[in-house]
Amino acid sequence: DSGVTQTxxxxxxxxxxxxxxxxxxxxxxxxxxxxxxxLDQGLQFLIQYxxxxxxxxxxxxxxxxxQQFPDLHxxxxxxxxxxxxxxxxxxxxxxxxxxxxxxxQGTRLTxx
Amino acid sequence: AQSVTQLDSHVSVSEGTPVLLxxxxxxxxxxxxxxxxxxxxxxxxxLLKYTSAATLVKGINGFEAEFKKSETSFHLTKPSAHxxxxxxxxxxxxxxxxxxxxxxxxGTLLAVQP
Numbered sequence: 001d002s003g004v005t006q007t008x009x010x011x012x013x014x015x016x017x018x019x020x021x022x023x024x025x026x027x028x029x030x031x032x033x034x035x036x037x038x039l040d041q042g043l044q045f046l047i048q049y050x051x052x053x054x055x056x057x058x059x060x061x062x063x064x065x066x067q068q069f070p071d072l073h074x075x076x077x078x079x080x081x082x083x084x085x086x087x088x089x090x091x092x093x094x095x096x097x098x099x100x101x102x103x104x105q106g107t108r109l110t111x112x
Numbered sequence: 113a114q115s116v117t118q119l120d121s122h123v124s125v126s127e128g129t130p131v132l133l134x135x136x137x138x139x140x141x142x143x144x145x146x147x148x149x150x151x152x153x154x155x156x157x158x159l160l161k162y163t164s165a166a167t168l169v170k171g172i173n174g175f176e177a178e179f180k181k182s183e184t185s186f187h188l189t190k191p192s193a194h195x196x197x198x199x200x201x202x203x204x205x206x207x208x209x210x211x212x213x214x215x216x217x218x219g220t221l222l223a224v225q226p
Contacts (some may be wrong), residue, residue: 002155002157004155033213033214035216042218042219043216043219044215045213045214045215045216047144048213055213056213058213090155091155092156092214099144099163099206100144100146100158100161101157101158102158103148103156103157104155105154105155106155110211
């Protein structure tokens with residue numbers, strides 16, 4: 001158990017809908033990362049937060065947004081969902097930026 | 113800019129034989145380097161990390177990696193493969209600092225034959 005909690009574990013939704021994925025980082029970790037993993041794209045970095053501030057953006061679509069709250073948990077919002085958004089979404093946390101990150105078990109999103 | 117290249121997308125070994133998973137990195141700064149493992153339908157688990165201390169790094173489950181600056185490599189090794197080692201392995205580079213992010217390689221899928 002990495003100490004990073006992601007909910008829900010599985011999510012099935014229809015195209016055009018909006019979903020929110022939640023991540024609770026390890027106790028004491030200030031940095032949160034979001035990644036998308038799909039068969040054709042591999043593991044893609046989406047976005048990073050550090051102590052509530054956005055620090056780095058990767059291949060995150062405009063339909064996606066995220067935030068980190070004062071209690072350090074983070075949410076990833078995916079809207080106007082398309083079939084191609086079906087993937088595993090991982091959250092990771094680390095104490096400092098760039099130090100080793102610990103991953104949650106992921107949320108498997110299926111868009112039908 | 114930082115990048116990481118995993119030289120093999122698939123590696124197959126027999127149980128009990130050595131494992132070598134190759135990783136080359138590019139970084140303008142002194143990098144931190146990591147190896148992660150992902151078993152099927154599981155999250156990623158940290159195997160080991162290099163952060164400018166000893167160049168030979170020992171990790172969990174008998175894995176080791178050696179940082180070679182002259183070769184810009186950080187290959188992962190294990191003397192004797194076990195069936196439970198079958199998984200996908202990711203090499204990761206990080207610079208640290210305010211604009212840091214972890215850069216993942218494309219992964220190497222390790223198959224272990226009985």
